[in-house]
Amino acid sequence: MSDKAVVVYSGGMDSFTVLNTAIQQGLEVHAISFNYGQKHSKELLVAAEVCKELNIPHKVVDITAINSLMANSSLTGEAEIPEGHYANDNMKSTVVPNRNMVLLSMAIAYAVSLEASKVFYGAHSGDHHIYPDCRPEFVEAMNAVAKIANYQAVEIVTPFLHNSKGEILKAGLAMQLDYAKTWTCYNGREKSCGKCGACNERLEAFAEQGTQDPLSYEI
Template identity: 70%
Template structure:
């Protein structure tokens, strides 16, 4: 049984990736990051879900990086979280500079320390237009570097790179997953807002699969 590290935010995509890695027979280690995101509630949900699955789970505080990284509404209380569909240009304000390269680098180091063979993360086709660090060309080059960056080659696995969110959800539903164990909303309030890009895309995925989202929404 191969050991793998899964970058696990607590959102529905990474939750599906985590469960896919388990179903594929791997010994899974979940790794979450507190990078100062406003929706820090996702980390609480991640911890609860990992405990239910019996998966080892680390939450690493890297909030100090925000002294270097700016310009994202996800980490700045001064900037409003944009509402509407992900395809709109305003969603670019949710980009955290170089986030996935930073998180992958740390996860690769963790994988080396565990004698693991791979790092999994949940980039998908719906992210390609807005997030450069979710695009296939980024994944390929990051994987090339990861294979030579240490004495032990670590592959980067992105099982849903060519799938959209509705297709990811469909796979999760086929696995019998409970998406009440996830958090997607960019606003870290008690209930999901239903209006931010993350909520809109999530609700569209559930509608496309003709099932009801188990989360409660403000509106």
């Protein structure tokens, strides 16, 4: 069994926790990030800094050419990023069509080329309501495909699939992770907006754990 693993690493707090979880499991970690035209591409700079600090191989793949096929999302198009909580239906505008299937497919291909047996990604229960490609049934189906799509079977690993953002943060704090080295806000400005769904969920997670978010906010 290979001790190599590919981690889909956005630079956000979930994937940051997943990245460090894989490292602590003693795996040889290879991080992969994707530029799909997201407004919050600042997360890619944060991801690169972390991987450099940890001395982890890191690929940033530019897939902006397919952005026209993944249209109608406020994360990539002209529509403004909605404010509020993920439970609100207006947050559906942040869905990027088929995003995780596309990203996982490329991560699986990368794993096969490295002879890595696992691909980690940070789906969690807080995303289930809005994002179909973060739900357990999607992960199960992709896992089944990943095991038969190539001569080498690859396992998709989602350590926090049934955990909340607060529980992910709790796990990361137990590992003494520094969440100043992450970016969550859907607006890629100098400071986090504090109003989008991603910011709201992040702030609630820190409040739940009774600790201060190290990032600066516009509010």
